[in-house]
Amino acid sequence: MAIRGPEMVFAGYVALLDECVEKRALREGQRVHAHMIKTCYLPPVYLWTRLMVFYTKNGLLGDARRVLDEMPLRNVVSWTAMISAYSQKGYASEALDLFQQMLRSETEPNEFTFATILATCTGASGFQLGRQVHSLVIKNNYESQIFVGSSLLDMYAKAGKIHEAREVFECLPERDVVSCTAIISGYAQLGMDEEAIELFSRLQREGMDSNYVTYASVLTALSGLAALNHGRQVHGHVLRREVPFYVVLQNSLIDMYSKCGSVTYARRVFDSMSERTVISWNAMLMGYSKHGIGRQVVELFELMRKEKKVAPDSVTLLAVLSGCSHGGLEERGLQLFHEIINGEHGVQPEMGHYGCVIDMLGRAGQLQEAFEHIQRMPFEPTPAIWGSLLGACRVHSNVDIGELVGHKLLELEPENAGNYVILSNLYATAGRWEDVRNVRHLMKEKAVIKEPGRSWVELDQVLHTFHASDRLHPRRGEVFEKVKDLALKIKALGYVPDLSCAFHDVDDEQKEKILLGHSEKLALAFGLMGSAEGVPVRVIKNLRICVDCHNFAKFVSKLYAREISLRDKNRFHHIVNGICTCGDYWAAKPLTTAAAALRRRLFSSSSGPSRWATPGHEERPKGYLFNRPPPPPGQARKWEDWELPCYVTSFLTIVILGVGLNAKPDLTIETWAHQKALERLQMEQQQMSESD
DNA sequence: GTAGGGTTAG
Structure with a gap:
């Protein structure tokens, strides 16, 4: 006992x-x-x-x-x-x-x-x-253990070291759904969407098991590629396989549908949910916001507040502010901002909320006011805030403030190519080619490379990618001819090329040629060539669409009575009969009287001492850049042919996102190069048999 | 008795 x-x-x-x-x-x-x-x-x-x-x-x-x-x-x-x-x-x-x-x-x-x-x-x-x-893991001989291995590869992927992550993954003696999902998600989260889908496809062929987390990650990658049909197939697949519709998967579906241009389907998923998290609301609100449907953003936000089941967080308020900004509801946006800083929503105001307001003011042309508000913010402004103002200066051709802001940005972010490009474009707009040359020279000196402009269009389950002045697409000749033909036809309707979008010191004919080579025009023309009358064309661009391409698309939509959907880095543009849902949002649109009054009320009380010295940019000579004196007036400037990498690099990727899930049990993907190699092989075999 | 991957924004 x-x-x-x-x-x-x-x-x-x-x-x-x-x-x-x-x-x-x-x-x-x-x-x-x-x-x-x-x-x-x-x-x-x-x-x-x-x-x-x-x-x-x-x-x-x-x-x-x-x-x-x-x-x-x-x-x-x-x-x-x-x-x-x-x-x-x-x-x-x-x-x-x-x-x-x-x-x-x-x-x-x-x-x-x-x-x-x-x-x-x-x-x-x-x-x-x-x-x-990791050293300790090796020392203790746990590198091949599957839990340790997947955690290790995820650690590398989250640090952006995807090659190291892949190496860990490839060295794993066994794989399971978690390790496979971790590496796919690693690619997707770094924006390497094609790689994510390609790997998913390969692993599926090799017998990988998938679960709701895998599909959520795959949907993230498909959202990035705006591959709506494939997103739909994944949706159908999870329904057929009866994968549990956990909220994470449903959130991913909402996001996929809205990023692929279908807010209606996104809303259907949203409405069908029995349980929603703040991410579900945010994904839906962001969807409306990116589509510029301000009214829906506000209505949904009101519904969220009325339901009181889920409390808004800082992302919710960011989505609503941005929705008001993009949806032409500046007054409501400023009102909301007022409520946020008064603590009415229980969320501490963050940099992003201020950024939305700066963006609103900037686009309304109130650049000086936007500049002053940045100085009075209770935060150290981030490069993104300055970048937003620089963009607005470019739109409104304000070289004085733009130069100052651009200079600040180049100091803060010497490695960000976008800042150099906007500043250079701003100078080009003002015809200050010497300064354009200086910025580009500096870019070369610092070995900063601009992300090449790319556009996608999906035709018959194939996602085609075009670069500016594409030189490798097998049907490039036809595509260029189609673009020229379209330009000719829409000129008869009143289209005038906006040569200010060609930021090169060349004659007008050359400028027009450069504009016609923009990747979004190529993708649009290709989409029109390959689809039946009346079928909407959906183009995706990795950067912001230029004003000329936007105008071009508006005329084309009218000419062919086609709905054109363009997703750029910032938002969606739905063009029907020559009218875009964005309402040409970058154009100068002053604030309404009520909004302007609200702005004054909002910011007059925060006029405390500035944390920076008042800019003395008016004292600087007009040619000021990097302490160089302005060029002597009237001096002929020699144009140095400085090709942007997007014109140099004409890289083609065609990803054949293959046969639908209806036909095959799983999603498949093959590269264009792979298919070409197969075709070549078949041709060679045929030739050999003929010669025999 | 202890473990790995996931959804919005940036």
Whole structure:
């Protein structure tokens, strides 16, 4: 009896704690703990750990930590359980700190510890530690363990080191759904959408298992490619396979449909959900916002507030502000901003909220006001805020403020090609070619490369990519002819090329030629060539669409009575019969009287001392750039032919996102190069048989 | 008793 007694007590405590964990019975569990103390029971390490886990499962990390601290003896499980609890609740620094304490205590980590701690090593600072942990993993020979391996590859992918992630993945002796999803999602989150789909397709052929997380990641990649048909196929596939419609998957579907141009389908998914998270609302609001449907944004936001089931967060308010800005509801947007800074929505105002207002003012042409508001913000302005103002200066051809802002941006972000391009374009608009040359020279000096402009169009399940002045597309001759033909026809309707969009110091004929080579025009022409009358054409561009291409598309839509949908980096443009839903939003549209009054009310009270010296840009000579004196008046400037990489690089990618899921059990994808190689092989074989 | 991948924005 003397031996059985303590065993029974131990077993009793274990059973009780198990039940408390299972039934989430906090009070009862606390009574069990109190009983241990009262009876001076000294539990073995196993029971101490169970007690600690009971507290972590109930979200009481402080109590759990006290249990850990009081334990006379800890083992790897007790350390790992606490580290895991910190990690899962988002206390990364506490988790890392405890891990270091564990190492100092000379407890050997196991595969559970490594898998947990690697998942905590995210972000730039985490990556440094993650690499050190990787050394330990190798030392302890856990690199091939599947949980550790997937956590390791995910750590690399999240740090943007996708090649290292892929290497870890390829070296795994076995793969499962989590490791496969981690690498696919790694590509998708870095915007390497084609690579993500290609890998997904390959792994599927190799027999990979997929679950709702895999499909959510695949949908992210398809959203990036705006591959609506393939997104639909994935939707159909998950329905047929009866994959559980967890909220994460539904959120991904909402996002896919809206990024692929179909807010109606996105809304259908949204309406069908039995449970919604704040991300569901945000994805739907963002969808309306990007489509410029301001009224729907406001209505949905009101519904969210009325329902009171889910509280808005900072992203919600960002979506609504941006929706008001893009949907022509500046007054409502400014009103909302007023409410945010008054704390009416329970969310601290963030940089992004201020950014939306700066953007609104900038597009309305109130550049000086926007500049002053940036200076008075309670935050250190980010390059994105200055970038928004620089863009507005370019639209409104305000070289004075633009030059100042551009100069600041080049100092802040010397590696961002976009800033050089906008500044250079601003100078080009003003005919200041010497300054254009200086900016481009600086860009070369710093080896900054502009992202080449690309446009996509999907035809018969094939996603075609065009670059500006594409030189490799097998049907480029026909496409260029079609663009020229379209230009000729719409000129008769009143289209005048906007030569200010060709930022080169060449004659007008050359400028027009450059404009005709823009990738979105090529994709649009190709879309028209390959689709039946009346079928909408959907084009996607990786950068902002230029004013001339936008105008071109408007005339084409009228000429052919075709609906044209254009998704650029910023938003959607739905063009029907020559009218775009964006309402030509970059054009100068002053604020309404009511909005202007609201703006004055909003910002007059915040006119505290500026954190920066008042800009003395008016004192600078007009040619000011990088402390160079202006060129002597009237001096002939020699044009240096400086080709933008998008004109140099004429790279073609055609991804054949193959046969639908209806025909084959799984989504397939093959590269154009692969198909070409097959065709060549077939041709060669045919020639050989003929010569025989 | 302890573990890995996921959805909005940026």
